[in-house]
Amino acid sequence: MTRAELDKRPADVASMFDGIADRYDLVNDVISLGQDRLWRRATVQAVDAYSGELVLDLAAGTGTSSESFTGKGARVIACDFSQGMLQVGARRRGGASRAGVTFAAGDALALPFADQTFDAVTVSFGLRNTNDSDQALQELHRVTKVGGRLVICEFSHIPVGALDRLYGTYLMGALPRVARLVTDKTEPYEYLSESIMDWPDQRALARRLIAAGWESVAWRNLSFGVVALHRGYRRS
Numbered sequence: 001m002t003r004a005e006l007d008k009r010p011a012d013v014a015s016m017f018d019g020i021a022d023r024y025d026l027v028n029d030v031i032s033l034g035q036d037r038l039w040r041r042a043t044v045q046a047v048d049a050y051s052g053e054l055v056l057d058l059a060a061g062t063g064t065s066s067e068s069f070t071g072k073g074a075r076v077i078a079c080d081f082s083q084g085m086l087q088v089g090a091r092r093r094g095g096a097s098r099a100g101v102t103f104a105a106g107d108a109l110a111l112p113f114a115d116q117t118f119d120a121v122t123v124s125f126g127l128r129n130t131n132d133s134d135q136a137l138q139e140l141h142r143v144t145k146v147g148g149r150l151v152i153c154e155f156s157h158i159p160v161g162a163l164d165r166l167y168g169t170y171l172m173g174a175l176p177r178v179a180r181l182v183t184d185k186t187e188p189y190e191y192l193s194e195s196i197m198d199w200p201d202q203r204a205l206a207r208r209l210i211a212a213g214w215e216s217v218a219w220r221n222l223s224f225g226v227v228a229l230h231r232g233y234r235r236s
């Protein structure tokens with residue numbers, strides 16, 4: 001089974017997600033102890049997409065989160081570079097373009113969309129997997145309309161040192177074993193743990209958003225900081 005390393009070579013990342021696409025959503029529910037549903041609901045509320053808007057759900061995978069952005073009538077482009085994840089998503093929904101969600105192949109580092117296409121752009125658990133997250137944040141800024149918004153939902157760090165260390169023990173020790181309860185492909189979940197530990201904390205990620213051109217940047221913690229929702233706006 002292919003797993004990516006922390007250098008996040010695009011071919012390794014895409015092939016790793018191709019390989020786990022079928023059981024991806026089930027494993028998420030199990031390893032997050034069901035918390036992923038809360039995190040997704042909070043993301044939908046933060047994006048707050050409404051009728052007439054066009055939303056980019058980048059690194060959308062199987063599109064688990066994409067459909068929920070259409071609740072008030074917005075249309076969503078669910079973009080990812082893993083053909084495996086896109087195919088599972090399209091198969092589950094009965095087609096590549098259904099009920100306001102259109103799946104599209106594309107690389108976060110060179111998005112196949114014109115400047116200022118989207119009213120809102122969002123990434124759930126995808127930015128960490130890109131090979132150059134600063135470039136991805138700049139690309140997201142480029143394709144967002146002036147006045148548009150960005151919401152990033154990503155694993156983060158618990159601000160209390162002792163708790164964060166305990167969480168690190170769960171990530172590095174227990175998480176791959178919990179994943180083994182529902183999948184025989186455990187290497188990708190070792191990568192998951194390592195990539196979370198290696199990811200910048202809330203403040204450092206906020207600085208990266210600002211460096212990529214996003215303004216009025218703020219964040220809020222979910223599940224004590226296990227996940228953080230970052231928000232920014234394109235002002236010019």
Ligand SMILES: C[S@@+](CC[C@H](N)C(=O)[O-])C[C@H]1O[C@@H](n2cnc3c(N)ncnc32)[C@H](O)[C@@H]1O
Nearest residue numbers: 017059060061080081082107108124126129130
């Ligand atoms: C952990 S999954 C998240 C999927 C979905 N957003 C969710 O919340 O379940 C990460 C996704 O990021 C995608 N990804 C990683 N790097 C990418 C890139 N450079 N361009 C597009 N997608 C990328 C992977 O293919 C994978 O589907």
